[in-house]
Amino acid sequence: MSVLERTPVVVLRDAAKHFGPVKALNGVSLSVAPGECLGLVGHNGAGKSTLVNLVNGTFPASSGEVTFPDGTQGVRSVFQELSLCANLSVAENLSIAHPDLKGFGWRGPARAEILASLDQVFPDHGIHPDTEVDQLTIAERQMVEIAIGFAPRGGAARLVILDEPTSSLDEGIARQLLSHVKAFCASGGAIIFISHMLGEIFDVSSRIVVLKDGVVVADRPAAEFDRQGLVDAMGHVAPEGPQTETGRAALGEVVIRAEGLEARRGEIVGLSGLAGHGQAAALARLYLAQTSDWRAGRGARAVFVAGDRPRDGVLPLWSILRNMSVSVLARDAKGGLVDTGAERRLAEVWQKRIGIRTGDLTNPILSLSGGNQQKVLFARALASDASVIVMDDPMRGVDVGTKQDVYAIVRAEAAKGRTFLWYSTETEEVCQCDRVFVFRNGEISAELTGDDITEEKILEASFEMMEAS
Amino acid sequence: MTMKPWVWGWAAAGLAFVVTLMLTSGRGAGELAYAALSFGAFAAIVGLGQMLVITLGPGNVDLSIPACMTLAGTLALKTMGSDPNTAFLGLAVALATGFGVGCVNFLLIWLLRLPPIIATLAASLIYQSLAIWSNRGLRIKPPEGLADFATGRFIGVPNVAWVALILAVVVWVILERAVWGRWLLASGQNARAARLAGIPVEAVRAATYLSVSVFAALAGYLLASFSGGAALNMGAEYLLTSIAVVVIGGSSIAGGNSNVPGVLGAALFMFLVVSMLNSYGAGAGIKSVLTGTIIIAIVIAASTRRSRQ
Numbered sequence: 165m166s167v168l169e170r171t172p173v174v175v176l177r178d179a180a181k182h183f184g185p186v187k188a189l190n191g192v193s194l195s196v197a198p199g200e201c202l203g204l205v206g207h208n209g210a211g212k213s214t215l216v217n218l219v220n221g222t223f224p225a226s227s228g229e230v231t232f233p234d235g236t237q238g239v240r241s242v243f244q245e246l247s248l249c250a251n252l253s254v255a256e257n258l259s260i261a262h263p264d265l266k267g268f269g270w271r272g273p274a275r276a277e278i279l280a281s282l283d284q285v286f287p288d289h290g291i292h293p294d295t296e297v298d299q300l301t302i303a304e305r306q307m308v309e310i311a312i313g314f315a316p317r318g319g320a321a322r323l324v325i326l327d328e329p330t331s332s333l334d335e336g337i338a339r340q341l342l343s344h345v346k347a348f349c350a351s352g353g354a355i356i357f358i359s360h361m362l363g364e365i366f367d368v369s370s371r372i373v374v375l376k377d378g379v380v381v382a383d384r385p386a387a388e389f390d391r392q393g394l395v396d397a398m399g400h401v402a403p404e405g406p407q408t409e410t411g412r413a414a415l416g417e418v419v420i421r422a423e424g425l426e427a428r429r430g431e432i433v434g435l436s437g438l439a440g441h442g443q444a445a446a447l448a449r450l451y452l453a454q455t456s457d458w459r460a461g462r463g464a465r466a467v468f469v470a471g472d473r474p475r476d477g478v479l480p481l482w483s484i485l486r487n488m489s490v491s492v493l494a495r496d497a498k499g500g501l502v503d504t505g506a507e508r509r510l511a512e513v514w515q516k517r518i519g520i521r522t523g524d525l526t527n528p529i530l531s532l533s534g535g536n537q538q539k540v541l542f543a544r545a546l547a548s549d550a551s552v553i554v555m556d557d558p559m560r561g562v563d564v565g566t567k568q569d570v571y572a573i574v575r576a577e578a579a580k581g582r583t584f585l586w587y588s589t590e591t592e593e594v595c596q597c598d599r600v601f602v603f604r605n606g607e608i609s610a611e612l613t614g615d616d617i618t619e620e621k622i623l624e625a626s627f628e629m630m631e632a633s
Numbered sequence: 634m635t636m637k638p639w640v641w642g643w644a645a646a647g648l649a650f651v652v653t654l655m656l657t658s659g660r661g662a663g664e665l666a667y668a669a670l671s672f673g674a675f676a677a678i679v680g681l682g683q684m685l686v687i688t689l690g691p692g693n694v695d696l697s698i699p700a701c702m703t704l705a706g707t708l709a710l711k712t713m714g715s716d717p718n719t720a721f722l723g724l725a726v727a728l729a730t731g732f733g734v735g736c737v738n739f740l741l742i743w744l745l746r747l748p749p750i751i752a753t754l755a756a757s758l759i760y761q762s763l764a765i766w767s768n769r770g771l772r773i774k775p776p777e778g779l780a781d782f783a784t785g786r787f788i789g790v791p792n793v794a795w796v797a798l799i800l801a802v803v804v805w806v807i808l809e810r811a812v813w814g815r816w817l818l819a820s821g822q823n824a825r826a827a828r829l830a831g832i833p834v835e836a837v838r839a840a841t842y843l844s845v846s847v848f849a850a851l852a853g854y855l856l857a858s859f860s861g862g863a864a865l866n867m868g869a870e871y872l873l874t875s876i877a878v879v880v881i882g883g884s885s886i887a888g889g890n891s892n893v894p895g896v897l898g899a900a901l902f903m904f905l906v907v908s909m910l911n912s913y914g915a916g917a918g919i920k921s922v923l924t925g926t927i928i929i930a931i932v933i934a935a936s937t938r939r940s941r942q
Binding site: 448451452455456457458459460464467468470475476477478479480481482486490491493494497500501502544548 | 806810811812813815816818819822823825826827828829830831832833834835836885889890
């Protein structure tokens, strides 16, 4: 039986969603059938998250309709912005989404169910169901969230929406997820898979839908796309292959030596290894030691680019403008007062330079899509004079085109003598660095430079001790 | 945003004023306005301080305001001993007391990592005891010139109201225009993110806890001068008042968002609603019930308004 003959799980007919004057989604028609894995791609702000929210019922469509021929049971979403309750355990988080678990003795079944689901999706995950979520690393939290999405929860998952599921997972874990997705679809489940990593999209999707500015610009079987065609359809010209080395300055003296890390002037230092092996914690400690709780000098030595935006980066009540300028207020101030003219000029320069999609910089920061919020955090850090820039997996949820732009900016700033400390869960990014420290169990297990920086060597250093033990 | 949340405090204050005067058919409007502006000024001064602390974010509140007012008023009046030309000496003593109280509060919170509610409440027992010990039941009159100033007017408006207004303008400028205000508002939204953005969050917190105590001390000094001497229970009603004016005034109890005009309107309202109930002859029990109900109603009205915007 072909895919097209089955009753679709969800059908959108000319669905649109407007937020005031902003047309986030402008008339989209598509359907998802059982056994199908729909790859959804598009740039930040193209309307991917809005589409997801229409399907999972977070808000109704402004016009058009969203229908579920067999009802909405079994339609699940795994969110990009993690939505677990941090003060509850893993099993308790499952029970929130599981209406049948009630009365006395619900904990046992909850533990068993979440463990079974974790074991199925992520073999050897090492997560205990009684651990409180705030004790987990961001990767583990993402794994739990995915496992809850696939758990039976009194029925069976029929459609699971995965919004950037791998952005905080390392390669090995991501591969486990991708193979589970394939198995899930083969057994008749449907998936909407959103990712900026085109390799993953090609790997799992049976059909690819490209969104651009709120409309579908392409909807074809995956086999009919190639990588370049997909990038072209998204409408951003991303240079292929590795960047050409342009004007790299000779590396200067050592400017920072802490946490076993060492970085020289103008150097891009990568931190790698499996997610959650102490890289983020080491970076946070390093940054906090470089700056003070008590003084904000005019020239802070270091700035921080957060990857976990709600926890570490975004100031949610403020506008885009204020979020961008917060780190340089003291530098540009006159007599203790904010120089609002300088603040606005700076924000406009960086809006252009890094391409933040908004009509008005005084809009609330939360009106931006996740990727655009991340660009604001980049601008906040790069606009400062700090010589050391600490980046904690900052490319989560950022689209391909923006990534290329940011790589170029990072290269240019490094050439001017700034030093970058860059933790990333994507090996491809780490391979762009001048020097790489690989972490394993909270310690540095290898230091790679030059031609030694290869995916194989990084993986080798990430896994060594685990095999030995 | 055509309706700002602070409009509600002012509208309610105006309504209470009119309703009170309806009973007297308009007679006594000047006296009522004078009393409202004077007592509203004390509530506004402590309310501004409390607003800064609440803006710091969840869990931040200063419950030592009443004790700080009492201690500062008592020590200032004792130092002045009713001697003429000692007003500024007394002011200096009061402000120094406030500074000391703020330092102790912050050190308890910072070094011992006590929750601010516990730290300031426990410390206020010490401040109150110090006030009792130094006062020994004596009621010392303020110097004549100071008493005249505290009860006097300038262009028809009570002097204490001018003090509150000047202070409000200073606080407003700091919050709206100064770097320090931005830092405070950022720390209140997400302290971790603020710290990672390079804001010296501990310095911001220290300055805030110092400010609230200095404001309370100033209010205590003025109130003692206004009412002819310091009394040991003079600050008692300002515990709830200081928090109520912040909430009614439209500042976010969750932090990160403050509202100076709202505090002023709410401070007037808090006095007017009580005097309205007084003039209608309500008993003490009814008065408390109605005051509580009215506060809840106005907070609901203001917050539903905001969520619709």
